[in-house]
Amino acid sequence: MNKIGWMVAVLALGAAAAFGQTPVTHWDLQSVTSTGTSAWVETFPFTIQGVILNDPEEMLDPAYNPDATGASNGGQFQMFIQAVTPGDRGGTAVYMAQMSFLAGNNYDEAGWNSEMQRVMFDGNGRKFRKGDLVEVTARKALFYNGKRNINEAHRIDPANNFDITLVRPNTVLPQAEVLTLADLKNADDSAIFDATRADGGEHYQGMRVRIDGLRLVDTNGWGQTAWANRICTAADDTGRTFTLRMPRTDLGAPPATSEYVSAVGIMNQEGGVTNGYELFVQEIRPALSLGPTAVAGGAAVSFPADYDGYVLESTDDVVGGVWTAVDATPVRMIVIEDNDEAEIRFYRLRKAD
Template sequence: MKVISNQSEGQEKFELVTEQHDGRLWPTVAICCVLAAGFGQAQNYESHWNLQAVNADGTSAWNGTHPFKIRGVLLCNPDEMLDYTPNFLPYDATNIGNLGGQWQIAFQAVEPGDRGGTFCYMAQNYGNLGWIRDTSRSYSNEAWTAEVLRLNFDPETMHQFRAGDLIEVTANISLFYGGKRNINEAHYNDPQYNFYITLVQSNYGLPEPEVITLADIKNPDDTYIFDQTRATGGEHYQGMRVRINNLTLVTTNGWNPTNSWAGRLCIAADSTGRTLPLRHPRYSLGPPPEGVFDAFGIFNQESGSGSQGTNGYELFVQQVIPQQTPAIAIASKAMLSWPAGGAAFEVEYSTDLTNWHVLNNPVIAIASTNIVLDELTYPQRFYRLRKTN
């Protein structure tokens, strides 16, 4: 099957030809006179820090102008967050809110002096939004497929965008919602509202995650820390790759890659009672982690409001690492070993499991393992680790 998208405005035209292989559409020919009106005309570069500026109530404080260009490293593959499978539905009372295919990415600042990150979003059935109710504002399945392909591939090299690529986004419009300013189409399918992505450098590399705990983003009473200056709290990490340590899952119903965006939420907590929503990606992370774990992902905000943005922070999870409980492994009869790093431990011994004594033999650190050697000159001797801090 072939799909041909032909978008034009005046004499400007972009044509994309696709073929279906293995159930998916791939571009085979791209003929570009001018990608669309406005593309390439944005001369001003914007920073993520300025674009995501907020007022005291969490609303947008950005006072820039469109169009603009902005650069960053792509933090996710285009299919990780939302399902962009075409699903056109004309407006009627039963389809209100059904947006069909949806597409979203996040990219993080890399320029010197810049900080933060920004999301790009588009949907297929804008006409089904409750305040629009107009089928002409929605994309047909063919037009939507062409839009997705246009954003998933670099127009010059046909490189398929993936996490770790350095990209440049040209934005003709942006809207504030959910606590952050998003680059989008302002709910129009008119090409003048399109945004465009070009490749700056493939495989640039993901940024190192900033390591935080829930105490960095929540108060002791479990309310969010909101700081208009963005020096602390959730605003300090919004749109960035982070690692949150020492979590346990409180709810697991959303730990399922096949659920909808809204249905992929779980609640995690730390040992102090602070909690944070975790949103599962559209790929498997394995079974819900048992016990304490660390989570890597994109720090996001979904306040659910266009008029305030002081709450609703969450983590879009991309990787989890269970924390292993230190345990003594006895090898070669008299060698005791346990993982190095983290909390400090000392070895204790007993001959009757009642009276315990510190084993003062030296600890040898080899790579990421602590080793203690002990003479086996006793009828029986038991060992254990005791945490010292």
């Protein structure tokens, strides 16, 4: 190769490196120091893959608000994606807001609606939803309250955009990991912080979990709308307490404060770098569904696989009757709820590529 050809090749390689995107794991992105600050060495742009854990509307209202005075009452978008790649662990929040605390960086209505179309739908107009496997291309990721968030660094410059690409639709949500408050809190009710992420909130951050043995101390945040107001406190039977951040979705009536339940949701961190862990709640106690069986007169009782380890019991008298275990062999099934309004639809099962 002559000198000119060699120089062209070097320049081409340099351009590829400059415009390339480095794959990053959740484990590396969310790494922290012994004092809880970020240990990740910034490399932009980067790509990261994960399964969507929540529909954005569950957490925040993405609708444009013409009367907004700040990020807290303007349109906001946030979803968590959880690692599914072998060897990776953890999850990451993807966030943006209509309003910014930086002057000149608020979206107008057309701009915000365009951004929501861009990040909430794929190139074919299909809306992303929880259970989708996606790849996010990030150009900014600020560290805030103990975790790295993929965002636009509070600026409307298109150079700060993140992009979401559908890898595979409708994958199964990651199984919720089962824990108790003893896995998150010390006996004195202080947060367990472990920078190696072998224990405590760091071990579960950004992931679907199920916390057992909880009762509500208060229901002040149940059914509230504003993010700051959607707070309930839960406790176990040892005196450990934990913050529950309630969703915008309707969970029905709250359980009695004397009733011990399980809560399924996303482990988040909002209040500090070595503490402030909380559960974004998506479900309280198992939700049972009842349907017919192939045998006439039978009943098929189903509940999410996140409640593995629970025992189904029955009684003929819910007031004063005796509850006994149902003597039946459990059958694991995948249930897909199709809410399409078509009067006639045909189905088949095909192995995915």
